[in-house]
Amino acid sequence: MTMTDYRSLGRSGLLVSPLALGGMTFGAGRWGSGLEQSRAVFDAYVETGGNFVDTADIYAGGRSEEMVGTFVRETGLRDSLVIATKAGFARSQDGNPHSGGNGAKAIRAGMEGSLRRLGTDYIDMYWVHVWDRVTPAEEVLRTLTDAVSAGKILHYGFSNTPSWYVAKIATMAEGHGLPVPIGLQYQYSLLDRGVELDVLPAGREFGLGMVPWSPLGGGLLTGKYGREMLGEASRPGELPDKERPTGGEASGSTERLKGENPFGGMLFTERNFDVVDTLRAIAGEIGRSMAEVALAWVASREGVSSVLIGASRAEQVAQNIRSLDIALTEEQERRLGEVSALPLLNPYFIFQLPSEMRFGVSSARGWR
Numbered sequence: 001m002t003m004t005d006y007r008s009l010g011r012s013g014l015l016v017s018p019l020a021l022g023g024m025t026f027g028a029g030r031w032g033s034g035l036e037q038s039r040a041v042f043d044a045y046v047e048t049g050g051n052f053v054d055t056a057d058i059y060a061g062g063r064s065e066e067m068v069g070t071f072v073r074e075t076g077l078r079d080s081l082v083i084a085t086k087a088g089f090a091r092s093q094d095g096n097p098h099s100g101g102n103g104a105k106a107i108r109a110g111m112e113g114s115l116r117r118l119g120t121d122y123i124d125m126y127w128v129h130v131w132d133r134v135t136p137a138e139e140v141l142r143t144l145t146d147a148v149s150a151g152k153i154l155h156y157g158f159s160n161t162p163s164w165y166v167a168k169i170a171t172m173a174e175g176h177g178l179p180v181p182i183g184l185q186y187q188y189s190l191l192d193r194g195v196e197l198d199v200l201p202a203g204r205e206f207g208l209g210m211v212p213w214s215p216l217g218g219g220l221l222t223g224k225y226g227r228e229m230l231g232e233a234s235r236p237g238e239l240p241d242k243e244r245p246t247g248g249e250a251s252g253s254t255e256r257l258k259g260e261n262p263f264g265g266m267l268f269t270e271r272n273f274d275v276v277d278t279l280r281a282i283a284g285e286i287g288r289s290m291a292e293v294a295l296a297w298v299a300s301r302e303g304v305s306s307v308l309i310g311a312s313r314a315e316q317v318a319q320n321i322r323s324l325d326i327a328l329t330e331e332q333e334r335r336l337g338e339v340s341a342l343p344l345l346n347p348y349f350i351f352q353l354p355s356e357m358r359f360g361v362s363s364a365r366g367w368r
Contacts, residue, residue: 131162278339296328
């Protein structure tokens with residue numbers, strides 16, 4: 001597989017590369033990359049045929065969008081690139097309750113700001129960045145429908161949102177002949193397979209393509225951390241002082257690196273290091289890096305349209321792209337699947353009971 005083996009994003013005509021370039025590092029201070037480095041990363045990505053660039057209104061306080069817009073204009077590639085951005089997290093802490101969230105006022109302000117910073121007339125893929133637990137699904141659908149009708153966005157999707165909420169919007173949109181969502185953007189890796197319970201099945205049902213973020217598990221799947229982190233952390237979920245960045249410029253870096261993932265789950269656990277050990281063994285067997293194997297595993301999952309990669313240096317882009325030519329054996333897939341398997345959770349374990357208990361026969365399958 002190459003970067004020009006384009007895939008449709010969900011059930012749509014929007015064709016994207018199997019790896020998407022995430023703009024979270026652009027302008028992000030100490031743990032990110034400045035203007036020249038970011039431009040080098042962008043150039044390295046598009047030179048391979050990559051066409052899917054993803055950013056958000058909150059990344060580097062909007063600076064990421066400005067950089068992406070500048071790079072796109074300077075290269076003259078607007079017509080061939082798929083530009084994605086997001087709104088939902090608060091853009092400021094100034095007491096304005098509409099600086100974030102999913103309400104019509106908040107989404108409209110976020111969208112207008114993104115269009116201005118990107119310097120473009122339209123956004124190819126617009127993500128609702130996070131569920132606010134307040135706004136009715138009907139309001140979100142109406143706001144996004146109006147944006148599509150006005151030509152400000154072409155398509156939309158959801159990130160970090162319960163599957164039932166996404167399913168409700170997709171059902172209402174389809175039933176009323178309105179623009180339907182086409183994508184899902186959630187954390188997905190060998191360390192966190194939670195989306196396999198509800199989110200991916202919902203995607204298959206409604207034609208929503210998955211675009212995983214953090215496919216390398218916060219860096220743990222690259223092998224950069226060892227089991228010594230289990231004993232050195234001063235408190236569960238924190239890095240020891242020698243690993244903790246200092247200074248205001250690195251405040252975002254602390255959240256990215258510390259063991260407690262703000263979106264759920266502990267990074268430094270015995271179970272996760274068991275996954276790392278298996279991944280390291282398989283990478284050694286095929287002579288590839290752990291990161292390449294981890295990316296290859298995610299990219300090959302059913303329902304995945306493209307995988308978000310982040311890079312602060314141009315050479316990292318090439319390293320990530322090398323993952324596309326990896327084909328794991330059935331035995332290697334089995335080992336990775338077993339060590340990273342989800343725990344038995346209610347009610348999902350019931351759905352996995354033997355066919356005899358559900359149908360009275362030894363085998364029964366749906367049309368999929």
